[in-house]
Amino acid sequence: MGRGKVELKRISDKSSRQVSFSKRRNGLMKKAHELAVLCDVDLALFVFSGKNRLFEYSTGDSSMNKILTRYQSYKNADEIVRRTVHEKLALEFNEVWTADKLMQITQRHLEENKIQESDISELCQLEKEIESMMQQVRIRKTQIMLGTxxxxxxxxxxxxxxxxxxxxxxxxxxxxxxxxxx
Structure with a gap:
């Protein structure tokens, strides 16, 4: 017979909260140890109590400093990759026509050709040009996304x-x- 579902909310009674914290912290550390042993991974775990006490766990041969150094180098490399991709995207998207630019081109074309005086063939031609511009934007956008x-x-x-x-x-x-x- 399984236990009922525990409602996740802050435990109001201070002593019950402390007991629960202690048991769950130990359970978390046990699970961390199991994960490290079963999957042969390096693991670091930090837990700060409500009274700002530090509890830490690190696996096997790896010291906490080695794991933190690896984490920091990974985060730095990841940030460089993200920043490079973001900058590349920003540059490439600047080349793509924006909706505002398309609107300006269309508006200028409409004003120059005096849309009210245009016949059906001129309007059809304008529509084809706008669709062509939109198709170019879609193609470029797809190329950029696929490249990324x-x-x-x-x-x-x-x-x-x-x-x-x-x-x-x-x-x-x-x-x-x-x-x-x-």
Whole structure:
């Protein structure tokens, strides 16, 4: 028989809250340990209590500093990639006609040709030109989006290869340590 669903809200009683915090913190750390062992991952966990006490856990051979250094280098590389992609997109989208620019072109064309005095063939021609401009915008937008996706996929592949290389280096270093110690 399973337990009922627990309503997630702040526990009002201070002692009950402290007991729950302590039990759940221990459970969280146990789950973190299980994840690290079962999946062979490096893991760091920080928990700050309501009284601002720090509880931390890090896995195996990795110290907290090593994990934090890896995290920081990953975040920095990720930020550089995001910023580069964003800047590239901004430059490319500046080349694409905006709705305002299309509206200005259309308005200028309408004023120049005095739309009220145009016959059906001139209006059809204007409509074709507008549709042509819109098609060019759609094509360019699609090219930019596909290029961005391709660039991100290539970056993901590159990062995966770097990760695999680093894992291989770590395994080789561990085997070296074991051979030296043995």
């Amino acid at each position: 996706v391709k660039a991100l996929q290539e970056k993901q592949k590159q990062l995966h290869e770097e990760k695999q290389f680093m894992v291989g280096e770590i395994m080789a270093a561990r085997m070296n340590e074991n051979n030296v110690d043995g």
